[in-house]
Amino acid sequence: MSLLAVGSIAFDSIRTPHGEAEEILGGSATFFSVAASWFTPVRVVAVVGEDFRDEHFQVFRDRSIDMRGVERVPGRTFRWKGEYLGDMNQAHTLDTQLNVFESFVPKIPPAYLETEFLFLGNIDPVLQLNVRRAFSKLRASALDTMNYWISGMPEDLAKALATVEILLINEGEARMLSGQNNLKKAAAHIQKMGPRFVVIKRGEHGATLFSPDSIFTAPAYPLEQVHDPTGAGDTFAGGFMGHLARTGDISDSNLRRAVVYGSVLGSFAVQEFGVSRLLRLAPGEIEARYREIKNLTHFDA
Amino acid sequence: MSLLAVGSIAFDSIRTPHGEAEEILGGSATFFSVAASWFTPVRVVAVVGEDFRDEHFQVFRDRSIDMRGVERVPGRTFRWKGEYLGDMNQAHTLDTQLNVFESFVPKIPPAYLETEFLFLGNIDPVLQLNVRRAFSKLRASALDTMNYWISGMPEDLAKALATVEILLINEGEARMLSGQNNLKKAAAHIQKMGPRFVVIKRGEHGATLFSPDSIFTAPAYPLEQVHDPTGAGDTFAGGFMGHLARTGDISDSNLRRAVVYGSVLGSFAVQEFGVSRLLRLAPGEIEARYREIKNLTHFDA
Numbered sequence: 001m002s003l004l005a006v007g008s009i010a011f012d013s014i015r016t017p018h019g020e021a022e023e024i025l026g027g028s029a030t031f032f033s034v035a036a037s038w039f040t041p042v043r044v045v046a047v048v049g050e051d052f053r054d055e056h057f058q059v060f061r062d063r064s065i066d067m068r069g070v071e072r073v074p075g076r077t078f079r080w081k082g083e084y085l086g087d088m089n090q091a092h093t094l095d096t097q098l099n100v101f102e103s104f105v106p107k108i109p110p111a112y113l114e115t116e117f118l119f120l121g122n123i124d125p126v127l128q129l130n131v132r133r134a135f136s137k138l139r140a141s142a143l144d145t146m147n148y149w150i151s152g153m154p155e156d157l158a159k160a161l162a163t164v165e166i167l168l169i170n171e172g173e174a175r176m177l178s179g180q181n182n183l184k185k186a187a188a189h190i191q192k193m194g195p196r197f198v199v200i201k202r203g204e205h206g207a208t209l210f211s212p213d214s215i216f217t218a219p220a221y222p223l224e225q226v227h228d229p230t231g232a233g234d235t236f237a238g239g240f241m242g243h244l245a246r247t248g249d250i251s252d253s254n255l256r257r258a259v260v261y262g263s264v265l266g267s268f269a270v271q272e273f274g275v276s277r278l279l280r281l282a283p284g285e286i287e288a289r290y291r292e293i294k295n296l297t298h299f300d301a
Numbered sequence: 302m303s304l305l306a307v308g309s310i311a312f313d314s315i316r317t318p319h320g321e322a323e324e325i326l327g328g329s330a331t332f333f334s335v336a337a338s339w340f341t342p343v344r345v346v347a348v349v350g351e352d353f354r355d356e357h358f359q360v361f362r363d364r365s366i367d368m369r370g371v372e373r374v375p376g377r378t379f380r381w382k383g384e385y386l387g388d389m390n391q392a393h394t395l396d397t398q399l400n401v402f403e404s405f406v407p408k409i410p411p412a413y414l415e416t417e418f419l420f421l422g423n424i425d426p427v428l429q430l431n432v433r434r435a436f437s438k439l440r441a442s443a444l445d446t447m448n449y450w451i452s453g454m455p456e457d458l459a460k461a462l463a464t465v466e467i468l469l470i471n472e473g474e475a476r477m478l479s480g481q482n483n484l485k486k487a488a489a490h491i492q493k494m495g496p497r498f499v500v501i502k503r504g505e506h507g508a509t510l511f512s513p514d515s516i517f518t519a520p521a522y523p524l525e526q527v528h529d530p531t532g533a534g535d536t537f538a539g540g541f542m543g544h545l546a547r548t549g550d551i552s553d554s555n556l557r558r559a560v561v562y563g564s565v566l567g568s569f570a571v572q573e574f575g576v577s578r579l580l581r582l583a584p585g586e587i588e589a590r591y592r593e594i595k596n597l598t599h600f601d602a
Contacts, residue, residue: 218600291602
């Protein structure tokens, strides 16, 4: 089924203990769409500047990602510069240049209006709500957000949250959004705000899905080295929503599988800078790692 | 099969955001033996002072714990006073009085020498090694340790580690012991030091078992409130070793089950101060929570 991502496209400059990369493709819509493209056709709504050239569009085209919703406007593309130290659980932002992203107003091409699965990447919640309202045939919509919007625009965020089925959120941000330190209480609080399903991403500790009647927890795939954690959350979302859109099934048991696919895709993303590892996935690699997570969690009843 | 714990018995005074408790029964041998007593007969080697009265011994006797190895000597019992703030992941020690524990030299009653499963709680690694050497009929031995010994007595700890099959250790301490930040690398490093099986305890994030040929990860049981985390690690060890001794089976698949039993027992421990919830377990509660963890981790292949 059709899957649409609305979010950012950026050029990231990143330093980690394992190396550095300059002005590589990044942004929530980039990580999401490249990950989801392994499951289902994906379309993107985003904005780029004049410095976003054909070679950059080509990266998406090579993954058959529909970029008709990506506006190219005068100015420079969003840039982010960050650094990871020590255990790499926290990005330290060195520089943010919003550029054309500052005045981003998502424009949905008419051909996209029959979209059935929608991912609202981490952007202004007012824009998220407007985008959400443009669609009438959705099977499911998911939203991601961050501390900046939680603390700065709580009322607008609450309105957007009330319209989606699924929230994907980091552990710390779930605590901030709910005012609850305990994750079970935090999820229950958030479920009352709208989303029936709350997926709490816990980085190297995995992810937990809170459904109306059950909890599911999946580990992160154990890696010997995390090269660059940038985009892991959006990549998780891409694997998660990609599997849902591929199957068209939003039952609890299928959402559990989707969490594992999210974990699998996230594990590939962090093995190299940017989307390079995700672009290079070989047939069977996703399923092999899915089975490895099955083995990793298996015990006899 | 027979299970012996060597460790501390203490009176703990604890403050958490949910209340406080004064001079309640604690110590590694206490949490371990009470937890393990739900699986198999347990015997204890420890030391207490003259203030450790019959009512205290009675707590253990009520769980059929063999206390012949507990020496009662002149002086006061080990006391620890601590506090947990905010997210309760870290104990802040307010006061430590080693008292009779300072000159503890474990004495193994002859009747204990045919012990098959041994748990060396977090004590001086020289004592751990001496205890380990006293036994010749062991099926498996497990060791716990902490930052104090890792940084202060690395060579003695290495000697003790070389003699055991299983190390149970916190995430942060695994990093410290191995000098590896990545947990997979940390476990591989530690396995080279002796223990074939390394169980890394990750608190609210669960536990991971590194076996020679596989990795297994179990979540923590999700609780709405952690009342007092004191003793969670030793309780985990008690459930883990209790299941191994009950079954006499140290295959990888049985160690996986043991990790889940460890997680189950740990989850009960933290619901009340000290061992009070562990003492009150009803028949079937352990198995019910074991099945809940099965459901919590289940997804279709």
